[in-house]
Amino acid sequence: MNTHEKINLLDLDRQGLEDFFTDIGEKSFRATQVLKWIYQFGVSDFEQMTNLGKALREKLAERAEIRVPEIVAEQVSDDGTIKWLLKLDSGNSIETVFIPEAERGTLCISSQVGCALECSFCSTAQQGFNRNLSCGEIIGQLWAANKALKCMPRSQRVVSNVVMMGMGEPLLNFDNVVRAMSLMTEDNAYGLSKRRVTLSTSGVIPAMDRLKQVSNVSLAVSLHAPDDALRDTLVPLNRKYPIAELLAACKRYVEGEHKRKITFEYVMLAGINDSPAQARQLAKLLKNIPSKVNLIPFNPFPQTDYQTSDRVHIDRFRDILMKAGLITVTRKTRGEDIDAACGQLAGKVKDRTKRQLRKQTRHVPFTS
Numbered sequence: 001m002n003t004h005e006k007i008n009l010l011d012l013d014r015q016g017l018e019d020f021f022t023d024i025g026e027k028s029f030r031a032t033q034v035l036k037w038i039y040q041f042g043v044s045d046f047e048q049m050t051n052l053g054k055a056l057r058e059k060l061a062e063r064a065e066i067r068v069p070e071i072v073a074e075q076v077s078d079d080g081t082i083k084w085l086l087k088l089d090s091g092n093s094i095e096t097v098f099i100p101e102a103e104r105g106t107l108c109i110s111s112q113v114g115c116a117l118e119c120s121f122c123s124t125a126q127q128g129f130n131r132n133l134s135c136g137e138i139i140g141q142l143w144a145a146n147k148a149l150k151c152m153p154r155s156q157r158v159v160s161n162v163v164m165m166g167m168g169e170p171l172l173n174f175d176n177v178v179r180a181m182s183l184m185t186e187d188n189a190y191g192l193s194k195r196r197v198t199l200s201t202s203g204v205i206p207a208m209d210r211l212k213q214v215s216n217v218s219l220a221v222s223l224h225a226p227d228d229a230l231r232d233t234l235v236p237l238n239r240k241y242p243i244a245e246l247l248a249a250c251k252r253y254v255e256g257e258h259k260r261k262i263t264f265e266y267v268m269l270a271g272i273n274d275s276p277a278q279a280r281q282l283a284k285l286l287k288n289i290p291s292k293v294n295l296i297p298f299n300p301f302p303q304t305d306y307q308t309s310d311r312v313h314i315d316r317f318r319d320i321l322m323k324a325g326l327i328t329v330t331r332k333t334r335g336e337d338i339d340a341a342c343g344q345l346a347g348k349v350k351d352r353t354k355r356q357l358r359k360q361t362r363h364v365p366f367t368s
């Protein structure tokens with residue numbers, strides 16, 4: 001049998017794995033054993049799964065594989081942030097970032113190769129879009145990071161939190177993202193609490209409602225502007241799902257959930273969205289929603305005209321929100337020296353939207 005016909009076990013959640021074992025005439029409890037081997041012990045070779053009999057190990061090797069994305073480059077920032085480049089197929093690679101802090105280690109995971117949304121301040125958007133990541137490629141980032149971290153000098157480094165804040169719009173790759181997140185929170189796999197797994201979205205409203213039905217992870221929403229006219233220019237998805245409807249969906253997401261808050265992300269762009277009047281407008285908008293606000297200093301990238309708000313503007317903006325009773329945190333920029341900060345992830349995208357081409361041709365002077 002050729003390897004491409006084999007099923008990648010990383011593409012299956014717990015239920016899928018149980019069904020797989022039943023289908024091949026085995027008991028479903030094998031799923032628990034295999035989940036533990038793959039995710040808790042980091043094993044990718046059936047031969048090492050010693051509590052499975054030899055015959056079963058051979059059967060598995062014939063029909064299945066454990067295929068993880070390969071780390072092809074690693075960069076470590078002065079502040080300890082690590083960025084990995086993972087190769088997926090011939091034309092595509094993605095980036096995954098580990099952010100160590102005193103109390104936790106956060107892994108920032110990508111959900112798509114590139115991004116189909118064209119947020120004007122994000123460098124991933126400049127790359128264009130190629131495809132959705134499979135469940136195995138999403139959970140494989142966590143698998144690969146854990147493996148790599150074990151080899152790092154400080155062995156206590158572990159991933160305690162996951163944020164779906166890398167490349168791509170996770171809610172536009174709904175099924176694979178939800179399945180991968182269920183492996184993150186599954187006791188026999190990574191067993192992270194739902195509060196430690198956060199999905200960030202630009203606001204795909206119908207998918208936010210669907211998410212509530214099937215998952216209970218934390219939600220972050222990229223708001224970035226207090227009015228539709230401005231948000232239309234920063235996050236073009238706003239033309240489809242405007243602010244009032246987005247905030248109503250946020251309310252529905254937290255409804256009936258004990259202590260759940262939405263994190264609103266707000267990138268600080270000098271002279272664009274950082275005035276005191278805009279802070280007051282934002283405070284008014286979020287008044288009735290259980291929320292936290294995360295102010296993100298803009299991270300520049302080549303060929304952008306935007307500039308980061310200075311400290312004084314950011315602090316003033318934060319103070320207005322705090323005075324209005326909103327919990328507000330300014331996100332510390334991490335890994336900037338290795339282009340690992342928010343909005344700087346690029347990887348290598350075989351662009352199918354021709355966006356890169358459109359951008360290049362715009363700069364080519366007309367010659368006859």
Ligand code: SAH
Pocket residue numbers: 119121122123164165166167168169170200201202220221222265266267296297298299300342343344
């Ligand atoms: N598509 C999802 C996931 C991306 S998360 C979303 O939009 O939420 C990455 C976060 O970083 C988002 O809030 C995004 O808007 C923000 N971001 C993008 N580019 C940035 C930049 N250059 N500087 C700072 N933050 C940026």
